[in-house]
Amino acid sequence: MLATAIAVLGTLLGTVVAGAFQQKSASRAATAAATEQLRRERLAAVTELAAAAADHQLAMWMRGEAQFSGATPERVEELRSIAHATRSAITRPLVAVQVLIPDPTVRAAAHDMVAATYWMRDADTSTEALVAAQTEARASHDRFVDAAAAYLTTA
Template structure:
């Protein structure tokens, strides 16, 4: 009877130990899946912030350039200029959200600096002389800054 009791105790202990080990393994697998999902979600949010900012700044750059060209024209239309100014306000407002998201989600100083430079150079289009040549030059500088931002962001995202 003592041997039967010992065998039963070993069997029960083995079953309990197996349950504990199995449960712990399932818990670790679940945590790993959650961590992988969180990493994927963060990466998706980072990529979205980069692409949304790049898109919004491109639209704003175009609006500023059109407004500066309209002002430089010999047949200047004050009403058309006012409409283009309102469009610039709307496109500038669209830059704020993705820029904020980028600053929150991407800690890399090179990406942040490139984003800030891109935005600053784009906003500077509005302060150019009222000539087509000045607007074209400012736009070209903003496009270059845009490309530098995309390169810096791509480099960062490739490393993460």
């Protein structure tokens, strides 16, 4: 009888221990999956913001170039509309970066990139001013990508 009781207790204890290990393993797997999902969302936000900024830089360049080359007012207005659309496309990924990435360096680089891209609008005095604004926008784009890459490889 004592042997039976010990066997039953041993079986119950083994079941409890195995259940605890399974629960801990499942918890680790869920944590790893959540971490990987967050990493993918951060990467997507960074990629979308970088692409949206590059699209807006191109649109602003084309608009400015059209103004300086004497394009028709209709063409300039068409390019202005495209620039408005590309500027609007920056908002969602910028918010995603700000929400998903707490690193102040990445957030500042994102802000600087977007600001430099928007400042291309003010470079409507000469081709030289437009080239200088585009150069700064591209450099700020590269700084954002570098900061985001550094963060994402360590996060």
